[in-house]
Amino acid sequence: MNKDQVKGTLKEAAGKVQEAAGKLVGSKEQQAKGLGKQVDGGVQKAVGDAKEIIKDATK
Numbered sequence: 001m002n003k004d005q006v007k008g009t010l011k012e013a014a015g016k017v018q019e020a021a022g023k024l025v026g027s028k029e030q031q032a033k034g035l036g037k038q039v040d041g042g043v044q045k046a047v048g049d050a051k052e053i054i055k056d057a058t059k
Contacts, residue, residue: 002052008045012038 015037022030 002048004044004048004051006048008041008043008048011041011044013041015039015041 015034017034018037019031019034022028022032022034
């Protein structure tokens with residue numbers, strides 16, 4: 001596992017928490033920010049996954 005995979009997973013989790021908090025308090029803005037973090041985290045994790053695949057393929 002590389003740093004992009006770890007950071008991406010953590011961003012996704014933080015986004016889910018932020019989205020849930022936004023729902024709890026009725027804040028559409030916080031829900032949207034949480035969804036945005038989840039997307040950013042997913043992209044970063046995918047980059048990390050691609051790096052791992054490339055690293056494994058070059059072995």
